[in-house]
Amino acid sequence: YSTGDPMWSYFTAVAGQDGEVDAEELQRCLTQSGIHGSYSPFSLETCRVMIAMLDRDHTGKMGFNEFKELWAALNAWKQNFIMFDQDRSGTVEPHELGQAITAMGYRLSHQTLNAIVKRYSKNGRIYFDDYVACSVKLRALTDVLRRRDNMQQGFVNFAYDDFLQCTMAI
Amino acid sequence: YSTGDPMWSYFTAVAGQDGEVDAEELQRCLTQSGIHGSYSPFSLETCRVMIAMLDRDHTGKMGFNEFKELWAALNAWKQNFIMFDQDRSGTVEPHELGQAITAMGYRLSHQTLNAIVKRYSKNGRIYFDDYVACSVKLRALTDVLRRRDNMQQGFVNFAYDDFLQCTMAI
Ligand SMILES: [Ca+2]
Ligand SMILES: [Ca+2]
Ligand SMILES: [Ca+2]
Numbered sequence: 277y278s279t280g281d282p283m284w285s286y287f288t289a290v291a292g293q294d295g296e297v298d299a300e301e302l303q304r305c306l307t308q309s310g311i312h313g314s315y316s317p318f319s320l321e322t323c324r325v326m327i328a329m330l331d332r333d334h335t336g337k338m339g340f341n342e343f344k345e346l347w348a349a350l351n352a353w354k355q356n357f358i359m360f361d362q363d364r365s366g367t368v369e370p371h372e373l374g375q376a377i378t379a380m381g382y383r384l385s386h387q388t389l390n391a392i393v394k395r396y397s398k399n400g401r402i403y404f405d406d407y408v409a410c411s412v413k414l415r416a417l418t419d420v421l422r423r424r425d426n427m428q429q430g431f432v433n434f435a436y437d438d439f440l441q442c443t444m445a446i
Numbered sequence: 447y448s449t450g451d452p453m454w455s456y457f458t459a460v461a462g463q464d465g466e467v468d469a470e471e472l473q474r475c476l477t478q479s480g481i482h483g484s485y486s487p488f489s490l491e492t493c494r495v496m497i498a499m500l501d502r503d504h505t506g507k508m509g510f511n512e513f514k515e516l517w518a519a520l521n522a523w524k525q526n527f528i529m530f531d532q533d534r535s536g537t538v539e540p541h542e543l544g545q546a547i548t549a550m551g552y553r554l555s556h557q558t559l560n561a562i563v564k565r566y567s568k569n570g571r572i573y574f575d576d577y578v579a580c581s582v583k584l585r586a587l588t589d590v591l592r593r594r595d596n597m598q599q600g601f602v603n604f605a606y607d608d609f610l611q612c613t614m615a616i
Contacts, residue, residue: 300569321491324565334557336564387504388611394506395494395615399470410614417613421606433603436591441558443587443613444580445565 283309287343296337299324305343311350315366315404322409328445329416353411356380357404367401373410382414416446453479457513466507469494475513481520485536485574492579498615499586523581526550527574537571543580552584586616 290305291297297305299320307317318326330342338346356379360372368376373396374389384392392414396406420442424432434442456479460471467475469490477487488496500512508516526549530542538546543566544559554562562584566576590612594602604612 319491320568321489328565334561334564336567384610385607388607388614391504391611391615394504395498397506398490413614414610417610418606421609425606430606431603432606432609433601436588436595436600436602437555437558439591439602440554440584440587441561443616444558444583445561446613 283344283347284340287340291340294337296335296339297343298337299327302327302338302343306350311347311354312404313354317405318408319405322405322412325409325412325416325446329412329419331445334445349411349415350408353408354404356411357407365401367403368407369401370397373397373402373407376407377410377414380411380414382418413446417443420446453514453517454510457510461510464507466505466509467513468507469497472497472508472513476520481517481524482574483524487575488578489575492575492582495579495582495586495616499582499589501615504615519581519585520578523578524574526581527577535571537573538577539571540567543567543572543577546577547580547584550581550584552588583616587613590616 286305286309287297288295289308290301292301300323303318303320303323306312306323312318326346327336327338330338330346356376357368360368360376370393373393377384377389377392392410393402396402396410398406402410421432424434456475457467458465459478460475461467462471470493473488473490473493476482476493482488496516497506497508500508500516526546527538530538530546540563543563547554547559547562562580563572566572566580568576572580591602594604
């Protein structure tokens, strides 16, 4: 890393001695960075899912390299959100979330998109925090599939314990 | 149902004309019922997962029969939580969550229990809302497995879209 890197100062300010952040620290770090802009800061729940997405060693914490990876993803999702929130209401509409997911490159059935839209809506709208939580989970769960589908056949086989370990943390 | 049923009055007070509650209405309904006792009322996030657990027709809403099923489960989990919170601190300790999950009849590896405990902790403790969210998700994801494992062999096979539909909503 470079000590001149502005992200480094947000990160070290909360990471402390061990150089890693847990979900509460990540929430503080992201809030202080102001990356949420005019939207509400990220909820603890969303920060937990962010950690789970990148926490390959299951420590429940995130180092600076993972934080940088998250930061890049968050900026991309924020750009997406701003693009789809054309009337600048601070929310995207249900059908816009479906479009956004398709624009991210996911090919999902109408039924699955529908289930996702319902799950991440609040009073029929999708807020930035929920949009990001949805994007993080989609990426994390798709990674789970990719890591397990050695044959690239679009199917994946799980033992119970393995399935629960992957999905309960996300 | 019986019109003398006290749950019916909590439910109808928020369900309105369609006789079903969405996540925001469920949150109001549960808060008014006082089922959380001396703990904090349930978060919207936990209410969303409660809906997803029982919403077999994917409407994003819950009818009265499903609400009664939820109510019974919540009471059982509350009893469990109180039993494990022996010092009445309002939280259970990480190792107690592992014991509680095992007491619910789940047989999970040490690694999976560990991942779950990390995910649902806040400052190293587990609060009632997170305890219930964890219990709801465990039950919902185990139901997903049971419904798909026709041979009862402890393994389950998913197509990508099916996997994402099941897991994104929970
Ligand atoms: Ca908008
Ligand atoms: Ca329903
Ligand atoms: Ca305690």
